[in-house]
Amino acid sequence: MERLVVSYELRCERGESAREKAEAIALEQTVELPEACVSAAIRERVVGRLEKLAEGEAGRWRASISYDPALIGGEVGQLLNLLFGNVSMKAGIRVAGVVWPEALLAQFGGPRFGIDGVRQLCGVRGRPLLCIAVKPLGLGPRDLAEICRRFALAGVDLVKDDHSLADQAAAPFRERVARCQEAVEAANRERGGRTLYLPHLSGSPRAVAGRARAARELGCRGVMVCPLLAGWETVRRLTETSGLAVLGHPSLSGGFFAEDHGISPEVLLGTIFRLIGCDGVIYPNAGGRFVFTEQVCAAINRRLREPLGALRRSFPVPAGGIDVARVPEWVGRYGSDTIFLIGSSLYATDDPFRTAAEAIEKLAQSG
Amino acid sequence: MERLVVSYELRCERGESAREKAEAIALEQTVELPEACVSAAIRERVVGRLEKLAEGEAGRWRASISYDPALIGGEVGQLLNLLFGNVSMKAGIRVAGVVWPEALLAQFGGPRFGIDGVRQLCGVRGRPLLCIAVKPLGLGPRDLAEICRRFALAGVDLVKDDHSLADQAAAPFRERVARCQEAVEAANRERGGRTLYLPHLSGSPRAVAGRARAARELGCRGVMVCPLLAGWETVRRLTETSGLAVLGHPSLSGGFFAEDHGISPEVLLGTIFRLIGCDGVIYPNAGGRFVFTEQVCAAINRRLREPLGALRRSFPVPAGGIDVARVPEWVGRYGSDTIFLIGSSLYATDDPFRTAAEAIEKLAQSG
DSSP states (O other): OOOEEEEEEEEOOTTOOHHHHHHHHHHHTTTOSOGGGSOHHHHHHTSOEEEEEEEOSTTEEEEEEEEOGGGGTTOHHHHHHHHHTGGGGSSSEEEEEEEOOHHHHTTOOOOSSHHHHHHHHHTOOSSOEEEEEEOOBTBOHHHHHHHHHHHHHTTOSEEEEOTTOSSOTTSOHHHHHHHHHHHHHHHHHHHTOOOEEEOEEOSSHHHHHHHHHHHHHTTOOEEEEOHHHHOHHHHHHHHHHSOOEEEEOOTTGGGGBOSSSEEOHIIIIIIIHHHTTOSEEEEEOTTSSSOOOHHHHHHHHHHHHSOOTTOOOOEEEEESSOOGGGHHHHHHHHOSSOEEEEOHHHHTSSOHHHHHHHHHHHHHHHO | OOOEEEEEEEEOOTTOOHHHHHHHHHHHTTTOSOGGGSOHHHHHHTSOEEEEEEEOSTTEEEEEEEEOGGGGTTOHHHHHHHHHTTGGGSSSEEEEEEEOOHHHHTTOOOOSSHHHHHHHHHTOOSSOEEEEEEOOBTBOHHHHHHHHHHHHHTTOSEEEEOTTOSSOTTSOHHHHHHHHHHHHHHHHHHHTOOOEEEOEEOSSHHHHHHHHHHHHHTTOOEEEEOHHHHOHHHHHHHHHHSOOEEEEOOTTGGGGBOSSSEEOHIIIIIIIHHHTTOSEEEEEOTTSSSOOOHHHHHHHHHHHHSOOTTOOOOEEEEESSOOGGGHHHHHHHHOSSOEEEEOHHHHTSSOHHHHHHHHHHHHHHHO
C-alpha cells in the first residue's frame, strides 16, 4: 500500500539536532524503542521513514516521515495516535500536513451529505447558507422553541443548539428537541420555508445513538456534535449510520493549535473532521473572539472542499464572533460554498430576527 | 448545589485587561454571549462567576471562576467543555486547578479497583509494582506471547500491550490476546505467580466493548485504554461495566500541556482520568524522553491518590524512558503506591528478562 506521509514542523532548541529529533519521531510513533533494539525486519516494515528534512527559518525544520497505513488498522483513534499520540508529550513538534493514500481514505466513509446534500436538505443553491445558534443556555424548551420559530420565520437556513446544551434539567433533550423541531416545522409551513433545526448530541456513545434516533423520529434532518467531547469513533458511527447531516463543533480542539506544537487546524478540523464524516465543520473565524488568522481559515476551507479520495466535500462553517454586518465581505473571501454561523453579534442587535432576515437577503444578493 | 470552582491561569498581553479576560471566560464557557445580551435571571443562574482575581508574576494572573455543576448534566464531555471547551481556542488560558463539589463527584463512579483492588489482583502488598510493555509493534501473536511468558516467569506484576497495538493484521486482537493470556497463565502456573496481562483496547465504542468482553472471556483481569483516542465516555462505560481493571494511557494528551495554555497535567491525567475510572494512569515521567518536570509528576501522583469524594485512589504509573537502574531512586521519591512502567531501557539491556527479575527484587527490597 502507498505510504502515509506526515509533514512535521520541528522547533529545535540550541544544541538539538533536527535529524535526531525527526528520527526519534519515526521510532516513537511506531515501536517506542531505540533503533538499536529493533531488528532489521521490524525497522523495514514498521518504523516510520524519514523521507525528507529541510531547514526553515530560525531553528525551524520540516521533516517528512512516512508510515505504513496498515499500522492504523482502519481506526480513527489509531490514526491520531500515529500522527501525534506520544510525540504530543514532547515539545516543538507540529503536524503541519498529511499526504493521504487513496487506500487509507477508502476506509473512511466521510460525509454522507456533504455540501451538495446539505444544500438539498435546505433547498438552497447558488448562495452561502446562514446558521444561527439558539441562545442562551439556561432557557427552557418553550423559550428555545420560540426563538427557533422566529429565526425560521426570518428565513434562516439552519438553526442550531449551543454545544453547551446537553440533557440538563433546564431543557431535557427529548422535550427540547420535540418543541424546537415542532416550532421550526410550524414556521416552515407558515412561510413555505425549509429551515433545519439541528440539536446538539452529547453524552455516552449509547446516549448519542439514542438521541440521534429520537431526533430523527421527531423529524430532524441534521444534528451537531463535538468530536473531541463525544469521541472520534462515536461521531464516525453517527455519520455512518444515523441518516442525519452532521455539523462538527471544535470545542476543546484549541489545545492542539499552539504555534510550534500540536496539529495544524487545517489537518484536524479540515481533514480529520471530514474523514469522520462531518458534513460541515464549525471553526472560529478570523477577526472574532478567537485566534485563527485569515490564512488558517482559508486553509481549513481548502481542506474541507478539496478533492480527497471519494469523500464528499464538507461545508466550512466560520463562526465565533462573525459580525453580521461583515457577512458580505466574508462571502467575497470565502466563496458561496460556506455556511456562516452567527451568534452573539445578532443577539446584540435590537431585533435579532429582523437582522437575520436582512442577512439572508444580503446572502441571496451575494449568490 | 455547591459550585464547581475552576482556577484559570491567565497570560495577559500588553494592554489586555485580566479582569475583562476572566469575565469573558465566565461568559464564553456558559452562554457564549456578551453580558449585555443576557437577562439578570440567566446571569444569576447560568453565567460563571468571577470569584477571585489575583496578579502573579510577569503578566500572569490567577482567576477563580465558579460554575453551577448542573450545567454539566453528569456528562464527562460537558465537564471538559465547561472547563476548557471554547476557551481552548483563545490564547493564554490554562486550567490550573479545580475544586470539586461532592455532589458532582458522586455522579462519577471513579475506579472500580483502585490501588487496593489492583494490588489484590496482583497479590502484591507493601511494595511498588512493575509493569512491562511488550514490544515491538510488528511482531505476530506467537512472538508477543513468548515475550509475555518470559516476563511473567521473571515475576513482573503487569505485562501490557503497546498502545499502538490495535487489531492490525499482523497481530489481530483476539488471537493476540488469546495467546498472550495463555502464555502468562502457563508461566503463572509454572512459577506460582500472579502476573496480569493487559491488552490494549481501541476502536469504536462497540469494538471496545466487544474486545473487553473477549479479553474477560479469555481470562484477562485488566486492560489498557487511551481516553483521548477511544473517547471519554467509552472509557467511563468500560470502567463501569466491564469488571476489568483499567490502565489509562495519555496518548494525544500532550496537546493540552503548553506552559501558558491548556489544562494542567495534574487536572487532566490526575483527576479527569480518575473520574472516568482509570485504576492506574500512565504518564511520561521526568528525566525520560518527555517533558514533564518532577514537580508536575508529583502533582499528578498527589491528585491520583488524594481523597476525592468517595472515589477510590488510582495508581500513578510513571513511564516513558524510566531507566531500570534508577527505579529504587524513584521509589524513594514517589512512594510505594506506584506502578513503574519500564519499556525501552529494559529492551536495551542484554537480557531484558533477567533485568526485569532484578528490578522486581529491588522493588521487593524497597518495600
